[in-house]
Amino acid sequence: MDAASHVPVVTIDGPSGSGKGTISREVARLLGWHLLDSGALYRLVALSGRGSGLAPDDVAGHAALARAMSVEFSGDEEGRERIRLDRVDVTREVRSEEAGQGASRVAAWPEVREALLARQRAFRVSPGLVADGRDMGTVIFPAADLKIYLTASAAERALRRHKQLKEKGSDANLAALSREIAERDQRDSTREVAPLKPAPDARIIDSTGMSIAQVVESVLSAGRARGLWS
Ligand code: DC
Numbered sequence: 001m002d003a004a005s006h007v008p009v010v011t012i013d014g015p016s017g018s019g020k021g022t023i024s025r026e027v028a029r030l031l032g033w034h035l036l037d038s039g040a041l042y043r044l045v046a047l048s049g050r051g052s053g054l055a056p057d058d059v060a061g062h063a064a065l066a067r068a069m070s071v072e073f074s075g076d077e078e079g080r081e082r083i084r085l086d087r088v089d090v091t092r093e094v095r096s097e098e099a100g101q102g103a104s105r106v107a108a109w110p111e112v113r114e115a116l117l118a119r120q121r122a123f124r125v126s127p128g129l130v131a132d133g134r135d136m137g138t139v140i141f142p143a144a145d146l147k148i149y150l151t152a153s154a155a156e157r158a159l160r161r162h163k164q165l166k167e168k169g170s171d172a173n174l175a176a177l178s179r180e181i182a183e184r185d186q187r188d189s190t191r192e193v194a195p196l197k198p199a200p201d202a203r204i205i206d207s208t209g210m211s212i213a214q215v216v217e218s219v220l221s222a223g224r225a226r227g228l229w230s
Pocket of ligand 1: 016038039040042043100107108132133135
């Protein structure tokens with residue numbers, strides 16, 4: 001690919017509650033780049049399967065939905081995210097813990113991951129892409145211009161998720177959340193296909209005790225050091 005047609009990609013991978021979503025959105029906004037929230041796609045497959053009445057273990061059925069579902073990411077007048085699945089607004093359902101658990105389950109199936117591959121790569125559009133997920137730097141964009149692996153202690157991640165859910169008006173129990181996060185970490189990092197792990201060339205940022213602004217700045221300065229932006 002020549003320099004003129006090269007669309008830069010920054011990948012931000014890491015476990016649940018590491019702050020990937022917030023950091024990716026903010027970095028994309030500051031750069032004026034597109035955002036791929038790959039976790040939302042897995043969540044949408046799980047929701048779509050449930051809405052279609054699929055058996056929870058119907059792998060081929062979920063893979064077919066992953067290919068066929070119509071998904072629309074947008075923002076409302078106040079800049080809040082809006083997600084539509086087959087024209088229906090599912091913004092709230094997508095962010096529920098239930099959808100997160102369902103996503104982690106369907107994400108372990110190679111057929112579903114394969115079905116989402118082209119859809120994810122299609123987000124790479126000029127002027128650039130910030131891709132948020134678990135395997136962005138290892139599988140989806142292995143030649144990304146900058147790879148970040150964002151993590152934080154399990155206790156801090158549970159606290160952040162708790163705060164986030166409460167702000168969205170959902171009931172959340174901290175002990176249950178900690179257990180769910182540990183379960184999800186275990187499943188995501190031990191599955192056979194595209195397990196959660198840092199790419200060998202990823203820059204690891206442990207955000208425990210760091211503010212959002214500090215993490216954003218460390219991503220931006222890593223890109224600056226590589227000449228990706230000034
Ligand atoms: O980031 P998230 O919580 O929205 O992700 C939901 C689940 O989807 C997560 O438990 C693992 C899975 N996932 C994945 O396997 N690969 C990705 N690139 C993104 C998410």
